[in-house]
Amino acid sequence: MDLLRFITCGSVDDGKSTLIGRLLYDSDSVSLDVLATLEKKRTATNSTDVDLALLTDGLKAEREQGITIDVAHKYFTTPRRKFIITDAPGHVQYTRNMVTGASNADLAIVLVDARQGVIEQTRRHTLLASLLGIKHFVLAVNKLDLVGYDEAVFERIVADYQAVAQQLKLADVVAIPLSALHGDNVVRRSKQIAWYQGPSLLEHLESVPATIDANPNEPRFQVQYVIRPQTEELPDYRGYAGRIQSGTYRAGDKVRIWPSGLETVIDAIEVNQQPVAAAVAPQGVILRLRDDIDISRGDTVVPLAAHPAVVREFEATLCWMDERPLRAGRKLLVQHHAAVVKASVTAILQKINIETFESQGTDEAKLNDIVRVRIKTALPLVADEYRQNRVTGAFILVDDQTGATLAAGLIAATDPEYFTQEVPAETAFSI
Amino acid sequence: MPRAGAPILTAMPTPIYLDYLDRLEAEAIHILREVAGQFERPALLFSGGKDSIALTRLAEKAFRPGKFPFPLVHIDTGHNFQEIIDFRDSLAASLGEKLIVRKVEDTIRTRGLHEPGGKYPSRNPLQTYTLLDVIEEFEFDACIGGARRDEEKARAKERIFSVRDDFGQWDPKRQRPELWNIYNGRIQKGENVRVFPISNWTELDVWNYIQRENIKLPDIYFAHERQCVVLPSGQLLGLSEHLNLDDTDEIVSRRVRFRTVGDSTCTAAVESGAASIDDIIQDLLLAKVSERGATRLDDNLSETGMEDRKRNGYF
Ligand SMILES: Nc1nc2c(ncn2[C@@H]2O[C@H](COP(=O)(O)OP(=O)(O)O)[C@@H](O)[C@H]2O)c(=O)[nH]1
Numbered sequence: 001m002d003l004l005r006f007i008t009c010g011s012v013d014d015g016k017s018t019l020i021g022r023l024l025y026d027s028d029s030v031s032l033d034v035l036a037t038l039e040k041k042r043t044a045t046n047s048t049d050v051d052l053a054l055l056t057d058g059l060k061a062e063r064e065q066g067i068t069i070d071v072a073h074k075y076f077t078t079p080r081r082k083f084i085i086t087d088a089p090g091h092v093q094y095t096r097n098m099v100t101g102a103s104n105a106d107l108a109i110v111l112v113d114a115r116q117g118v119i120e121q122t123r124r125h126t127l128l129a130s131l132l133g134i135k136h137f138v139l140a141v142n143k144l145d146l147v148g149y150d151e152a153v154f155e156r157i158v159a160d161y162q163a164v165a166q167q168l169k170l171a172d173v174v175a176i177p178l179s180a181l182h183g184d185n186v187v188r189r190s191k192q193i194a195w196y197q198g199p200s201l202l203e204h205l206e207s208v209p210a211t212i213d214a215n216p217n218e219p220r221f222q223v224q225y226v227i228r229p230q231t232e233e234l235p236d237y238r239g240y241a242g243r244i245q246s247g248t249y250r251a252g253d254k255v256r257i258w259p260s261g262l263e264t265v266i267d268a269i270e271v272n273q274q275p276v277a278a279a280v281a282p283q284g285v286i287l288r289l290r291d292d293i294d295i296s297r298g299d300t301v302v303p304l305a306a307h308p309a310v311v312r313e314f315e316a317t318l319c320w321m322d323e324r325p326l327r328a329g330r331k332l333l334v335q336h337h338a339a340v341v342k343a344s345v346t347a348i349l350q351k352i353n354i355e356t357f358e359s360q361g362t363d364e365a366k367l368n369d370i371v372r373v374r375i376k377t378a379l380p381l382v383a384d385e386y387r388q389n390r391v392t393g394a395f396i397l398v399d400d401q402t403g404a405t406l407a408a409g410l411i412a413a414t415d416p417e418y419f420t421q422e423v424p425a426e427t428a429f430s431i
Numbered sequence: 432m433p434r435a436g437a438p439i440l441t442a443m444p445t446p447i448y449l450d451y452l453d454r455l456e457a458e459a460i461h462i463l464r465e466v467a468g469q470f471e472r473p474a475l476l477f478s479g480g481k482d483s484i485a486l487t488r489l490a491e492k493a494f495r496p497g498k499f500p501f502p503l504v505h506i507d508t509g510h511n512f513q514e515i516i517d518f519r520d521s522l523a524a525s526l527g528e529k530l531i532v533r534k535v536e537d538t539i540r541t542r543g544l545h546e547p548g549g550k551y552p553s554r555n556p557l558q559t560y561t562l563l564d565v566i567e568e569f570e571f572d573a574c575i576g577g578a579r580r581d582e583e584k585a586r587a588k589e590r591i592f593s594v595r596d597d598f599g600q601w602d603p604k605r606q607r608p609e610l611w612n613i614y615n616g617r618i619q620k621g622e623n624v625r626v627f628p629i630s631n632w633t634e635l636d637v638w639n640y641i642q643r644e645n646i647k648l649p650d651i652y653f654a655h656e657r658q659c660v661v662l663p664s665g666q667l668l669g670l671s672e673h674l675n676l677d678d679t680d681e682i683v684s685r686r687v688r689f690r691t692v693g694d695s696t697c698t699a700a701v702e703s704g705a706a707s708i709d710d711i712i713q714d715l716l717l718a719k720v721s722e723r724g725a726t727r728l729d730d731n732l733s734e735t736g737m738e739d740r741k742r743n744g745y746f
């Protein structure tokens with residue numbers, strides 16, 4: 001069975017949590033005891049309907065305030081597919097939690113309140129989701145019951161969103177009119193919305209292409225841990241344990257180790273202590289290499305035919321997640337999966353204006369800003385551009401003192417020829 | 432076999448298809464290896480239940496032919512069924528891995544804690560103290576646990592690498608962003624990290640995995656006759672010497688199995704004829720009650736039971 005990971009996003013109160021509750025409820029994925037708890041709550045608050053949002057708003061503060069603060073994960077399975085849902089918070093202040101959820105999703109459901117239409121948060125979340133490499137979008141026009149199930153309202157919102165989709169060059173957007181509260185077009189097609197001929201949300205989720213692994217043509221494998229039993233039976237065994245990040249590895253492949261550049265051959269690939277002829281992303285494997293060379297955690301093993309960029313300077317897009325703003329010259333750590341290196345942000349080049357999606361000059365990144373920066377690292381990194389490889393193009397920035405995660409980073413350019421040419425005046429002065 | 436008339440491409444390897452269980456397994460192995468790579472003194476919290484047994488299988492896949500880079504640590508409430516304790520010991524022995532056992536009873540004594548009373552005295556909340564003590568004793572910087580996000584609504588919110596302060600406390604409003612599959616285990620002195628490699632697995636996924644991998648489990652997971660006390664809620668609690676029963680209690684003999692194993696005084700049995708893993712998977716596909724709802728007495732006490740306990744340093 002396939003796996004599809006999706007995220008719900010949109011502004012506060014657009015109905016994200018209710019929609020997930022409805023999906024779970026109408027697909028028979030909520031257990032009786034959990035329903036009983038909801039029912040108790042309903043009677044206690046004198047409401048007519050059970051509050052489906054309570055199925056995902058799991059924290060005390062969330063239930064008290066009726067909002068979503070952090071990402072919740074929910075799981076359900078239909079005969080067709082297994083789903084992992086991430087319910088993201090809508091408040092601007094919790095944007096970093098939305099980014100957390102989007103980083104692992106294959107599809108984004110962008111909710112819009114039919115009464116409000118496309119608003120800034122719709123644009124912001126669509127931008128973030130597309131930036132993070134999500135390929136499939138659903139525009140869920142919710143609360144249609146509150147506008148008399150009016151087709152004209154739906155069409156107007158779809159047209160507005162088209163403009164957003166075009167600007168961001170989204171390839172796959174499907175618009176669905178629905179009411180999460182009443183269940184119209186969520187699992188079952190709605191009788192109220194007879195003018196809509198398309199699939200229900202669940203039908204669509206069951207049919208979009210499932211998880212595609214990052215760039216199958218450029219194999220990448222990073223060493224996580226070196227296995228050396230040093231026992232009597234296996235005195236000299238040395239295995240490099242790690243995850244295939246993209247592509248296929250075959251026993252017998254000639255490979256190069258980065259960043260050292262040394263060459264060797266894969267003698268064997270082991271999965272669960274058995275040799276296999278080949279393995280693919282995202283399998284966890286052990287590589288046995290022919291030559292006794294110095295390899296440690298964070299090193300990358302790639303076939304000779306592959307072409308990784310191995311660089312000490314690159315440009316990246318950051319989603320800045322710390323309260324303290326980022327200024328040029330800041331020293332920090334780049335964590336590129338198993339590789340952690342000292343680094344410095346040498347320039348802050350541009351900031352994306354969420355309203356217009358245009359770049360503007362800036363000399364700092366504030367909480368939730370999206371900026372383009374240049375980064376220098378103390379040691380070389382095996383870097384790919386994020387749009388080429390969603391695994392090896394990703395990194396995080398970490399505060400070397402507190403250990404806090406400061407930013408999500410997406411590698412934008414590794415070749416100086418494609419670096420941002422005009423450094424804005426303010427930044428140029430502050431370097 | 433190729434169909435008659437179809438060209439035979441001998442050089443063409445069959446593409447490797449990974450289904451959802453392969454992907455969940457790969458994710459868990461990756462997380463376990465990150466723990467090994469990032470921490471100096473990790474531990475695997477081993478309860479003797481199916482989730483932690485599945486974790487040991489995943490650890491074998493991550494680290495064999497090497498040894499586990501962590502010991503198994505069992506926080507023993509003293510209220511476990513004997514089958515579980517026996518199973519724990521024989522599993523640790525057959526894996527050839529180090530097992531550390533610390534008893535809640537000893538913590539009660541050394542810390543002068545109040546032994547819970549009542550008819551069904553649960554030492555579950557007290558496990559937290561023993562856990563914090565063992566973390567301090569061995570200076571563990573990471574504790575791997577078998578918790579799943581589908582178990583409970585507060586767990587659904589927790590990160591895979593969950594940073595805890597000196598007191599083991601979880602602050603749900605200040606969680607680190609966790610991006611892609613990049614796990615940030617950097618901590619400051621006194622802090623430690625709880626790591627949940629099977630966060631994204633459901634109860635059914637675990638059973639499907641147990642079946643696929645042919646993993647052995649303690650007998651109490653399968654249907655058997657057992658003397659039980661009928662609780663006011665209708666739930667069945669296996670009879671044990673740790674319960675303080677009186678004349679009003681109704682004792683019955685039923686065919687039951689356990690969906691989770693924990694403290695025998697607060698983990699209910701469910702009536703079931705499921706004698707094999709296949710039967711259990713069938714049972715689950717039809718089940719209408721969640722694992723916790725069916726079996727845990729302590730979470731029913733309060734709507735935020737789990738969140739409160741996690742904030743206080745629980746697993
Ligand atoms: N009338 C109507 N109300 C809805 C619908 N969907 C959600 N709501 C209500 O909108 C409010 C916010 O919903 P919630 O799911 O918490 O929104 P979130 O902030 O996006 O997660 C709640 O009062 C819901 O009951 C809908 O389709 N129709």
Ligand SMILES: [Mg+2]
Pocket residue numbers: 016017018053067068088089090
């Ligand atoms: Mg919500």
